[in-house]
Amino acid sequence: MDEYSTLGKPIERYRFNELVTGKALFTNDIKLPGMLTGKLLYAAHPCAEIIRLDVSRAKKLPGVVAVITHEDVPGENSYFYLSGDQPLFASDAVHYQGDILAAVAAEDENTAMAALELIVVEYNPIHGVFDMREAIKPESEKVWKNRDNLLDHLTISLGDIKDGFKQADVIIENTYYTGRAEPAPLETEGAVAQIEIDGSIVVYSSTQAPNKDRIQIARALGISENQVRVITPFIGGGFGSKIEAHVQIHAALLAQATGKPVKIIRSREEAIRSHVKRHPFYLECRTGARRDGTITAVEVKAYADTGPYINLGPEVVGVAVMNSSGPYYTPNALLEGFTVMTNNPIGGAMRGFGGPQAAFAYETQMDLLAETLKMDPLEIRLKNGLGTGMQVPTGAKIRQGDGMRACLEEAARLIEWDKRKEKESKPAAHLRRGWGLAAHVFTLAYGRKIPDNAGVVLELAGDGTLSLRTGAADIGQGLHTALAQLASESLGIEVSQVRVISPDTEKTLDSGATNASRSVIISGQAAVQAAREIKKTLLITASEETGLPIEVLNLKNGWLTAEGERINMSVKDLANKSRRLNRSISAIGYYAVEYPEPLPPNSYPHAPNIYTFGAQAAQVLVDIETGQVMIEKLVAVHDAGLIVNPFGALGQIEGGAAMGIGYALMEEIHSEKGQILTDSLDTYLLPTAKDIPPMEVKILEFPEPYTPFGVKGIGEVGILPTAPAITNAIHDATGISINCIPMTAERVLKSLAALKDDQIN
Amino acid sequence: MTFPIINCTINSKSIQVCVDPSRTLMDVLRTELGLTGVKEGCGQGDCGACVVIMNQRAVNSCLVLVGQIEDCEILTVEGLAQQGRLHPLQQKFAEKWAFQCGFCTPGMLMSAYALLIQNPDPSEQEIREAIAGNLCRCTNYHKVVEAVQETSQYLMANQKTIGVWYG
Numbered sequence: 001m002d003e004y005s006t007l008g009k010p011i012e013r014y015r016f017n018e019l020v021t022g023k024a025l026f027t028n029d030i031k032l033p034g035m036l037t038g039k040l041l042y043a044a045h046p047c048a049e050i051i052r053l054d055v056s057r058a059k060k061l062p063g064v065v066a067v068i069t070h071e072d073v074p075g076e077n078s079y080f081y082l083s084g085d086q087p088l089f090a091s092d093a094v095h096y097q098g099d100i101l102a103a104v105a106a107e108d109e110n111t112a113m114a115a116l117e118l119i120v121v122e123y124n125p126i127h128g129v130f131d132m133r134e135a136i137k138p139e140s141e142k143v144w145k146n147r148d149n150l151l152d153h154l155t156i157s158l159g160d161i162k163d164g165f166k167q168a169d170v171i172i173e174n175t176y177y178t179g180r181a182e183p184a185p186l187e188t189e190g191a192v193a194q195i196e197i198d199g200s201i202v203v204y205s206s207t208q209a210p211n212k213d214r215i216q217i218a219r220a221l222g223i224s225e226n227q228v229r230v231i232t233p234f235i236g237g238g239f240g241s242k243i244e245a246h247v248q249i250h251a252a253l254l255a256q257a258t259g260k261p262v263k264i265i266r267s268r269e270e271a272i273r274s275h276v277k278r279h280p281f282y283l284e285c286r287t288g289a290r291r292d293g294t295i296t297a298v299e300v301k302a303y304a305d306t307g308p309y310i311n312l313g314p315e316v317v318g319v320a321v322m323n324s325s326g327p328y329y330t331p332n333a334l335l336e337g338f339t340v341m342t343n344n345p346i347g348g349a350m351r352g353f354g355g356p357q358a359a360f361a362y363e364t365q366m367d368l369l370a371e372t373l374k375m376d377p378l379e380i381r382l383k384n385g386l387g388t389g390m391q392v393p394t395g396a397k398i399r400q401g402d403g404m405r406a407c408l409e410e411a412a413r414l415i416e417w418d419k420r421k422e423k424e425s426k427p428a429a430h431l432r433r434g435w436g437l438a439a440h441v442f443t444l445a446y447g448r449k450i451p452d453n454a455g456v457v458l459e460l461a462g463d464g465t466l467s468l469r470t471g472a473a474d475i476g477q478g479l480h481t482a483l484a485q486l487a488s489e490s491l492g493i494e495v496s497q498v499r500v501i502s503p504d505t506e507k508t509l510d511s512g513a514t515n516a517s518r519s520v521i522i523s524g525q526a527a528v529q530a531a532r533e534i535k536k537t538l539l540i541t542a543s544e545e546t547g548l549p550i551e552v553l554n555l556k557n558g559w560l561t562a563e564g565e566r567i568n569m570s571v572k573d574l575a576n577k578s579r580r581l582n583r584s585i586s587a588i589g590y591y592a593v594e595y596p597e598p599l600p601p602n603s604y605p606h607a608p609n610i611y612t613f614g615a616q617a618a619q620v621l622v623d624i625e626t627g628q629v630m631i632e633k634l635v636a637v638h639d640a641g642l643i644v645n646p647f648g649a650l651g652q653i654e655g656g657a658a659m660g661i662g663y664a665l666m667e668e669i670h671s672e673k674g675q676i677l678t679d680s681l682d683t684y685l686l687p688t689a690k691d692i693p694p695m696e697v698k699i700l701e702f703p704e705p706y707t708p709f710g711v712k713g714i715g716e717v718g719i720l721p722t723a724p725a726i727t728n729a730i731h732d733a734t735g736i737s738i739n740c741i742p743m744t745a746e747r748v749l750k751s752l753a754a755l756k757d758d759q760i761n
Numbered sequence: 762m763t764f765p766i767i768n769c770t771i772n773s774k775s776i777q778v779c780v781d782p783s784r785t786l787m788d789v790l791r792t793e794l795g796l797t798g799v800k801e802g803c804g805q806g807d808c809g810a811c812v813v814i815m816n817q818r819a820v821n822s823c824l825v826l827v828g829q830i831e832d833c834e835i836l837t838v839e840g841l842a843q844q845g846r847l848h849p850l851q852q853k854f855a856e857k858w859a860f861q862c863g864f865c866t867p868g869m870l871m872s873a874y875a876l877l878i879q880n881p882d883p884s885e886q887e888i889r890e891a892i893a894g895n896l897c898r899c900t901n902y903h904k905v906v907e908a909v910q911e912t913s914q915y916l917m918a919n920q921k922t923i924g925v926w927y928g
Contacts, residue, residue, distance in 0.1 A: 012855065019863030020851040022798015022838035026864065029797035186802045186810055186864040186898050236800075236864030237898050268803040476862025476899055647858035651900060655861060658901035681807035681896065689889040689902040 005557050006485045006495045007709060010647050014474075014481040014500055024234040027190040027206045028265045035192070036065055038254045038264035039112035040247065041102040041119050042273060043094035046674025047128030047343040050092055050121060055102055058118040063111035066257040067119070069102045073253060075222035081212050081244040083310035086346075088220060088249055094123070095143060095308035096343055097674055098274030105254040105262050128343040130673050132305040133282065135340050143308050143341040151306060152314040152339040156322055156604045158393040164297025164332025168288025172368045176285065176361040177740045179668035180305070181278035182684050183350045185476075187236020189275060190265035191248035193255035200227040201255060205248040208238045208475055209513035210503040216245045217252045228252075232503040238475040239659075240349035241275040243513050244311055272679045276348025277669055279304040279316055283324070283361040293373055293380045297332040298325040302358070306339050307346035313339045316347065319443065320354030322394050322604060326362035327404050327441035327613055328384035333393040343674045349515055351656065352719045355442050356663060360741055363438040363724030367731065377437050377728070378412050386441060386613070395603025403613040403639025403702045408439050414635040414696050415617035425733070425761070430625045432761055433632075434733025438721035439615040443608035444713040445518040445593050450606060452518065453592035455509030456526040458487060460534055460585040464558060464572030466493060469501040471511035472523040477715055478648035479519050485644050486524045486708055490531035492555025493571050509588070517713025520644060521610070522591055528708040530589030537583050538574040545569065545577060594706050610704055612712050614638035616657065616725040622733045624760065627749035629665055629730055631693035634722070638697075641704045641712030649714055653697045656718015662687045664723035668742050735761040769830045771796075772840030782828025786820075787811040789827045790837060798838040798867045802896070809895030812868035812875075813837045819875035821894070838867035841874070843927045849915050850874060850923070853908035861899030869895045873909045877923035882913055 018024035055067040070077050070089035079086045090099045102119050106112035129135045129142070135149040143149055165171060192204040201221065207213050210230045218225040235242070247264040254262040266274070281304050288297040302321050306313030314337075321337035370380040385404040391397050412418070420435045427433060446452040457469040468487050474480040484498040501507060511523050535555055542560050543550040546567065554561045560569040578585050595609055615637050621630045636657045643649045666685045670677045678684040703710020727738045736751035752760060767778045771794065780789055787804075790796040790813065799822055802810035806821040813822045814836040841848040847855065850870055860866040869892060876883055876891035883891070888909045892902065916922060 013858055013860075016855040017847070019860055019866055020838075020847065020854050020870065021842055022796070022867045024863055025797070026800070028801065029791075184898055186808060186862065186896060187800075188802070234864075235862065237862040239898070265801075268805070268807075476864075478858070478861065651858055651861055651904070654901040654903060655899045659898070680805060681803050682805070686896050686898060688893045688896065689906065690893045692901045692903070695901055695903065 004489055007489050008643050008646065011481060011485055011495055011645055013478055014484055026187055026234045026236055027192060027204055030192045030204050030233060032192065032194055032261035035261040035263055036105040036107060036258060037109045037112045038251055038262045039104050039116055040100045040250060040264065041116050042270060043090065043097055043099040043101065044121065045094060045123050045125050046097045048094050048123035048125040050090060050094065051124050052120065052122040053101060054120040057120070058104060058115040061111065061115050061118055063107040064104060064115045065107065065260065066105045066254055067102055067115065068253055068257055072257065073220055075220045079245050080216045080219055081209065082312065086309040086311070096345060097676060098345065100250065103250045103254055105258050128674055130342055130344055132303055132340040132342055135342050136338065143343060149341045150338060151310065151341050152317065154314070154318055154321055154337040156335045156393050157333060158395065159332035161297055161299055161332050161334040165288045167290065167296040169291040170289055170372050172287045172365055172372060174285055174365065174368065174739055176283045176364060178281045178357040178360055179742055180280040180345065181350065181663055181667050182272055182669050183239035183241035183275065184684065184686055185237030185239055185241060188266040188268055188271040189242060189246035191251040192261060192263045193251040194261040195255050195259055200229060201252055202229045202231065203248050203252050204231050204233050206235050206242060207232060207248065208242040208473055208515055210473055210505055211471055211510040212513060213245055213248050214505045217249050220249045221252055221256050229504065229506045232473045235473060235475045238514065239351045240515065242475070243349050243515055244276065246275060268681060269679045272684065273676055276311060276350065277345045278350040279306060279347035279357065281320065281357040283357065285361050285365050287365045287369055289369055289373070291373065293375050293383050295328055295330055295384050298330045299334045300324040301336045301338065303338045303340055305342050305344055305347055307344050308341055309346050311346050311348040313347055316349060316354040318606065320358040323355055323441050323443065324358040324362060325393055326366065327386050327439045329386055329390050330393060335393055344671060345669065345676060351659060352716045355440065355716065355720045356660070356723060359438065359440045359720045360724050360727070363721065364727065364738065367728045378408065378417055381408055381437065381439055394607035395599045396607040396609050397597065398611045399609060400702055400704050401611055401613065403700055404439065406700050407613050407615040407637040407639055410698060410700065411615040411617045411635050411637040412437065414637065415619060415633065417617065430623055432622045432624055432733040433619065434622065434729045435617065435619050436725045436728030436732055437615065437617045438724035438728060439613065440717070440720035442612050442717050442720055444610040444612060445516055445521060445608060447606040447608035448595050452512065452522065453590065454511035454523040454526045456523055456530050456589045457509060458527065458530040458534060458587050458589065460575050462576050462579060464493065464570060464575055465497045465499065466491065467499050467501060468527060469508045470523055471503045471508040472519045473503050473514045475514050477652060478645065479514065482520050482644040482648060483523060483527050487527040487531045490528045491535050493558045497558065517715040520711050521707045521713055522593060524711060525591040525708045526589035528589065529591060530587040533587040534585055537578055537585060538571065541574050541578040541581060541583065542569065610712060612639050612717055614717050614721060616721040618725040618729040620726060620729040620733055622730055622748065624734060624752055627745035627752065629743065629748060631661065631726060633694050635696040636718065638699055638714065638717050639702050639712065640699045640714045641707065642701055642710040643699055644711060649699055650697050652714045653699065653718040654695060656716065657695060657722045658687055658692050660719040660722020661692065661726065663719065663742060664726040665742050666744060733761060735759055767827060767831050769832065770834045772837060778827065780827060782826060784827050785823050786825040786827050786830060787822035790822060796837050796839050800864055800867055802864065809872060810865050810868040812871045812895060814871055814875050817875065817878050819872045838870055841870065846927065849926055850912045853912045857904045857908045859904040859908040865895055865897045869897065869905055874923055877913060881922065882917060885910065
């Protein structure tokens with residue numbers, strides 16, 4: 001096969017110039033003539049009845065153009081990414097701190113803020129439900145009168161769990177807790193909306209799901225979807241927090257109410273209070289194994305606090321549960337998920353989507369199992385590791401699983417796993433050094449029986465340049481660069497000849513959301529198909545022009561080739577000739593994920609089938625006097641199928657692992673009866689340049705069948721094994737038992753205090 | 762209400778602004794002067810997205826009141842490129858993909874720029890220290906650190922400085 005022209009090459013980031021010069025327009029940088037400032041009134045209590053809501057004084061404030069509440073929504077008063085249970089404006093009660101009661105549009109921000117203060121709300125605070133394990137007891141107060149606090153109970157099983165534990169010589173049993181984490185994209189949520197002369201509406205939206213925004217805006221405004229045009233400016237990160245709509249519907253309602261452009265940008269505090277969090281989980285785990293380390297049974301009960309609205313709660317729990325036996329062959333599994341409603345912040349999608357919570361539990365279990373059996377943590381993982389063709393608890397069989405062992409072995413090599421015992425474990429009286437390993441399994445795309453598709457429009461111009469219109473938002477990861485590479489490679493032109501048109505629902509096709517590590521696979525395949533269709537047309541023309549059989553012809557870097565030799569005929573020539581022959585040189589590519597393999601009976605019906613593996617290893621120093629953990633080195637080795645762009649691909653792993661360091665050691669949303677105490681970036685701490693250790697990141701390519709050029713998604717996987725790699729290293733260093741993340745210095749010290757002096761390593 | 766006229770230099774141009782002196786520098790740069798490369802990530806001095814250079818030092822422009830900039834020299838990300846040519850620091854950021862979403866990039870560039878004014882040959886640790894107030898949620902900062910190191914090496918090798926690089 002020919003070497004690729006652009007795939008796998010470090011092509012520059014599409015539109016980098018705007019990003020490094022400050023010219024890139026993000027939502028907050030958009031300024032329209034006569035634009036008003038929109039502000040939202042958020043709930044003062046996490047759980048209360050609304051006795052009275054009076055906006056009359058706010059409306060009279062000079063400079064205020066409109067104040068709207070639930071009474072002013074012409075269509076449906078709810079969000080609707082999936083479930084439609086969360087109101088846009090609360091009417092009779094508030095259920096969490098992020099509920100919105102009213103929206104103000106005013107001539108400037110100060111006036112809008114002053115107007116919020118003039119809105120009178122009388123609350124009757126109710127006690128509320130804040131502890132997920134209490135919430136599922138029959139005597140618990142209910143979040144919703146007509147609904148059980150247990151929103152969803154999922155069971156995934158394989159084999160015979162009782163028999164599996166009977167075969168076990170040892171059983172490891174533990175309960176784990178993972179803290180509530182905050183996505184914290186640097187750009188908070190925002191939108192600008194404007195009514196057009198014809199009554200249609202344009203909404204600039206910082207979103208991961210432009211076409212879902214369109215549906216939701218139309219539904220709330222009571223207009224048809226083709227009257228709504230959603231455009232994505234540059235987007236300053238998402239990590240899950242911009243999947244469900246945020247303020248774009250409110251901005252659209254205010255624009256409709258005032259006839260003027262309206263901008264709403266959330267403050268950092270508003271963003272942290274209202275958008276989704278990584279669910280806190282309790283995971284009750286039992287792992288049974290034979291004396292030789294072979295796993296015979298895994299039982300997991302995973303409880304997740306999803307807050308008061310459905311959002312993507314059951315879906316996140318589903319991903320956690322289906323992967324909760326880890327990247328290990330488990331012949332007997334009983335995996336249960338409990339999605340629990342409370343009055344805490346909403347749990348939803350955040351990079352890894354339930355995966356990091358599960359990984360912390362299953363990888364701590366593996367180390368405890370190894371310790372109990374006096375086996376090496378690497379050896380026990382390799383012994384049980386999943387591989388190609390093996391069945392997982394959902395019932396699906398792994399198509400391509402060679403990455404599991406390969407990633408583990410490479411991570412171990414890079415951290416010098418076999419030499420660790422020769423190194424100094426007590427470099428000073430107060431310091432302890434340790435090493436930890438963790439692997440993961442993850443599934444990409446949505447899974448069976450869930451619509452999962454994308455459309456790309458390609459238009460070749462007479463000068464040989466290509467327009468690529470995608471409905472998939474580039475939220476900062478470089479998706480559009482990757483799509484340009486896939487399209488240009490498939491068509492046979494230079495990547496510099498591609499212009500990517502960002503999501504604009506009036507020009508681009510619905511491609512679902514940028515989530516589930518799906519976009520390079522699905523939008524990528526749509527782009528590849530469209531490019532191949534255009535290429536076919538050009539080659540038919542070329543065959544007629546040259547008299548050569550089509551089979552020997554190809555296009556490469558903008559030129560025609562015959563049996564690999566360049567012919568003096570360009571894509572530009574062929575584009576023009578094809579057009580003169582009334583042949584279309586544009587194409588729509590549409591792709592929906594394929595699941596050709598049938599599932600056996602009693603399988604999990606939504607079982608996904610694109611599997612990805614990876615392993616990380618950490619070397620840490622723990623200060624047993626202060627509890628502080630210093631990561632000396634972190635290595636990350638992931639299976640990514642074919643790499644489209646090494647900068648983009650490695651960047652995803654690097655960034656994911658950095659987020660994983662935060663998740664392991666420092667990041668946690670603290671709340672007290674639903675009131676978030678860490679609602680700023682100086683109380684919710686993100687890793688800084690000083691917190692990130694030297695990292696070695698490597699990607700191993702195991703091409704996936706049924707994806708364009710064998711690519712796999714890698715947007716989420718970088719975070720999956722980071723926390724357990726670090727916590728296993730802390731355990732190795734100190735001997736403390738760890739059943740909770742983040743392991744802040746405070747928790748490390750507490751755990752050390754629980755050990756007797758002679759138990760500390 | 763009349764406001765005092767404030768004289769300052771912004772991106773090498775003499776500017777007079779006549780606004781409420783209690784407004785933040787970030788707000789005035791963005792809304793009055795159209796310098797929207799200055800980003801707001803928190804408005805409280807926690808994230809560094811709004812960092813600009815004020816009299817040769819990096820400041821969070823959300824924590825500076827515009828009344829404080831009388832006679833000051835301000836440099837924002839918009840002032841880095843010269844005659845359509847990217848500043849070497851910008852060039853290195855682009856070459857290395859030292860950003861993903863790019864929202865933190867303007868502030869990151871300005872913190873790095875301020876460091877290289879004070880210290881043309883910083884160590885890795887000094888670079889990390891200098892950008893520790895600039896949060897990036899997308900990357901692991903390594904490419905940023907490398908971009909700053911390579912810029913420093915390039916400038917020294919070509920006998921240029923961070924401020925005088927063009928030509």
